[in-house]
Amino acid sequence: MEPRPRSFYLLSAFFALFLLFLYGPTITIAILSFQGPGGGLTFPMQGTSLHWFRDLFEQQAVGDIWGSFRRSFVLGLMVMVTTVILSVMGGLAFRKKFKGSSILFYLIITSLVIPSILISLGVGLIFSQSGLEVHWSTSGFGAQLTWTLPFGLLIMFAVFNRFDKSYEEAARDLGATSWQTLRYVVLPIISPSLIGVALFGFTLSYDEFARTLLTSGSYNTLPLEIFGMTTNVTTPVLYALGTLTTVFSLLMIGLFLCLALWSTRRKARAGSDAGKGML
Amino acid sequence: MLKNNTFIGWLMALPIMAVLVFFLVLPIAMIVMVSFWKATEFSIIPAFDLGNYEFLFGSNVTYRVFFNTFKYAFLTWVFTLSIGFTVAYFLAFHVRSQTWQIVLFLLCTIPFWTSNIIRMISWIPFLGRNGIANSTLISWGVIDQPLDWLLFSDFAVILAFVHLYTLFMVVPIFNTMMRIDTSLIEAARDAGASGAQILWNVIIPLTKPGIMIGTIFVVTLVMGDFITVRFMSGSQSANVGRLISNDIALLAYPSAAATAVVLLLTVLLVIGVMLRFVDIRKEL
Structure with a gap:
C-alpha cells in the first residue's frame, strides 16, 4: 500500500473535530442529566445523582410525558x-413509466422542500x-x-x-405470475432497503415537530411536549428527558441497522445456492 | 400495452397520490384561499380582499425579515458546504476500507434520526453565560468577562443550523463522489496534475450534482425554519417562518396565510433556479 499523504492526517483531524461537533453537545447534556439535586443547567456538577430521572417518573412534576411518549411511539409505528x-x-x-408520472414526481419534490x-x-x-x-392520529x-x-x-x-x-425475467420465464415474481423475487431482493425506509419512517415521525405543531390537537406528541418544557422548565429534568429519548432513538436506530445487516447477510447466503436444486 | 401500464401505474400510485392531494395540494390551496380572507378578533371571514398582501408588502418589517431569512440561508449554506464537502471528500477518497467507510458514514448520519429539538437544547450548557465555552475562554485568559452573544444571538442560530443540517450536504456529496470513476483521477495524475489541480478541475466539477442537491436541502430547510431561529435567538431575531408562526399564535390566519404564500413562492423560485443545474431523477 502506498503511504498516506500528509493531507490524510489533516483531514482525519478535521473529521474527528466534526464528529466532536456533532456529538459533543448531546454527550454534554447526557452527563449533565446526572447532575446532583442542587445542580443547574450548566457545569460544574453538584455531585451526581439520578434525581432528575426520578423526577420524570413523578407525574405532577412535568406534564404528561409518558402519555406523549406513548402517542409518539404509536404514531411512529403507524407512519412507518x-x-x-x-x-x-x-x-x-x-x-x-406511466403517463403523468412526472406530476407525481414533482409533487414528491414539493412535499420535500415545502416549509x-x-x-x-x-x-x-x-x-x-x-x-x-384535529387529532394526532x-x-x-x-x-x-x-x-x-x-x-x-x-430511496425506492x-x-x-x-x-x-x-431476475424478474428469469422468474417469468419459469412461469411465475406477476404476483409470485413480486412476492418471491423482487421483495426479498429489496428487503434490506425496506428496512431503511422503515427506519426513516419511524424516526422522522418520532422526532417531527413543525408538521405536527398545529395538527396534533389537544394531545401532544413527545417533541411538542419537550418544546413546551423548554419555556417553563429550567432544571436538568429537561436534560434527563432529552437523554432518555435520545437513548431510545439510538436503540431504535441500532435495531433497524442490525435488522438491515442481518437481512443483507441472509440474502447473501440464500443467493449462493444457485444450481443446488439441479443436482 | 402502454395504456395498460398507465392504468396499473396510476392504480399503484393511487394511495400516495391520495395522501399528497389531501395533505399537500389541498392545504396549499386552502392557504392561498385564506390569504384573501379577512380576520376579525375572533374569527376569519371568507372574502376576496388584497388587504393582507397590501399590509405585507407595505411593511418594512417584511423586507427586513426576508433579508434576514436570506442571510441565514446564505451563511448556513457557506458553512455546511465547506464542512460537508471536506467530510465527504475525506470519506470518499482517503478512507480505504469499505467497512470503515460505512461505519464513519453512519456516524455522520445517525444524528439525523434523533430529535432536532434536543440537539438544539444541548447547546445550552455549552454556549450559556456560565457555559463551557465562556469558562474555557476565561481560564485561558482570552477574555475577562463572559461573552453574552454566544447563546441567544444570530451566532447561535447559524451554529445550530450548521449543526443540524451539515449532514444534508455530506450525504449527497459523498454519494456523487463514490460514483466518480477513479481512472479519471489516475489519468489526471498521470498527465501531471497536482493534488490541488485534481481537486479543482476533476473532482469538484464531477461532484456538482451532489452539491446542488445538498444545497437544495439546506436552503429550503433554513428558509422554512421557524423553531431554530426562535429557540436559538431567544426570540430576538426573526425570519419569515417566525413571522408566520407569530401570526398563527395571534390567530391572524389570513395574514399568516399571505406570508406563507409569499414564502412558498420564494422557496419554489430558488429551487426552480437550482433545478436548472441538475437533473435530480438522474442522480438517484
Whole structure:
C-alpha cells in the first residue's frame, strides 16, 4: 500500500473535530442529566445523582410525558408501516413509466422542500374550517406522511434504478405470475432497503415537530411536549428527558441497522445456492 | 400495452397520490384561499380582499425579515458546504476500507434520526453565560468577562443550523463522489496534475450534482425554519417562518396565510433556479 499523504492526517483531524461537533453537545447534556439535586443547567456538577430521572417518573412534576411518549411511539409505528407500503407501491408504479408520472414526481419534490409550517397551517385550516377535529392520529398522521413519503420514495427510486431486471425475467420465464415474481423475487431482493425506509419512517415521525405543531390537537406528541418544557422548565429534568429519548432513538436506530445487516447477510447466503436444486 | 401500464401505474400510485392531494395540494390551496380572507378578533371571514398582501408588502418589517431569512440561508449554506464537502471528500477518497467507510458514514448520519429539538437544547450548557465555552475562554485568559452573544444571538442560530443540517450536504456529496470513476483521477495524475489541480478541475466539477442537491436541502430547510431561529435567538431575531408562526399564535390566519404564500413562492423560485443545474431523477 502506498503511504498516506500528509493531507490524510489533516483531514482525519478535521473529521474527528466534526464528529466532536456533532456529538459533543448531546454527550454534554447526557452527563449533565446526572447532575446532583442542587445542580443547574450548566457545569460544574453538584455531585451526581439520578434525581432528575426520578423526577420524570413523578407525574405532577412535568406534564404528561409518558402519555406523549406513548402517542409518539404509536404514531411512529403507524407512519412507518404506511410509508413502507406506499413507497414500495409508488416505486413499483414508477417503474412502469406511466403517463403523468412526472406530476407525481414533482409533487414528491414539493412535499420535500415545502416549509413545514405551511403543511401545519394548511392542514390545520382545512380541518378547522370543515368542522373536523384535529387529532394526532388523523391530521397529525397525514401531515407527517408528507415528510416521510418523499424520503421513502426517493430511496425506492434509488433501489429500483439499480435493480437487475433479469431476475424478474428469469422468474417469468419459469412461469411465475406477476404476483409470485413480486412476492418471491423482487421483495426479498429489496428487503434490506425496506428496512431503511422503515427506519426513516419511524424516526422522522418520532422526532417531527413543525408538521405536527398545529395538527396534533389537544394531545401532544413527545417533541411538542419537550418544546413546551423548554419555556417553563429550567432544571436538568429537561436534560434527563432529552437523554432518555435520545437513548431510545439510538436503540431504535441500532435495531433497524442490525435488522438491515442481518437481512443483507441472509440474502447473501440464500443467493449462493444457485444450481443446488439441479443436482 | 402502454395504456395498460398507465392504468396499473396510476392504480399503484393511487394511495400516495391520495395522501399528497389531501395533505399537500389541498392545504396549499386552502392557504392561498385564506390569504384573501379577512380576520376579525375572533374569527376569519371568507372574502376576496388584497388587504393582507397590501399590509405585507407595505411593511418594512417584511423586507427586513426576508433579508434576514436570506442571510441565514446564505451563511448556513457557506458553512455546511465547506464542512460537508471536506467530510465527504475525506470519506470518499482517503478512507480505504469499505467497512470503515460505512461505519464513519453512519456516524455522520445517525444524528439525523434523533430529535432536532434536543440537539438544539444541548447547546445550552455549552454556549450559556456560565457555559463551557465562556469558562474555557476565561481560564485561558482570552477574555475577562463572559461573552453574552454566544447563546441567544444570530451566532447561535447559524451554529445550530450548521449543526443540524451539515449532514444534508455530506450525504449527497459523498454519494456523487463514490460514483466518480477513479481512472479519471489516475489519468489526471498521470498527465501531471497536482493534488490541488485534481481537486479543482476533476473532482469538484464531477461532484456538482451532489452539491446542488445538498444545497437544495439546506436552503429550503433554513428558509422554512421557524423553531431554530426562535429557540436559538431567544426570540430576538426573526425570519419569515417566525413571522408566520407569530401570526398563527395571534390567530391572524389570513395574514399568516399571505406570508406563507409569499414564502412558498420564494422557496419554489430558488429551487426552480437550482433545478436548472441538475437533473435530480438522474442522480438517484
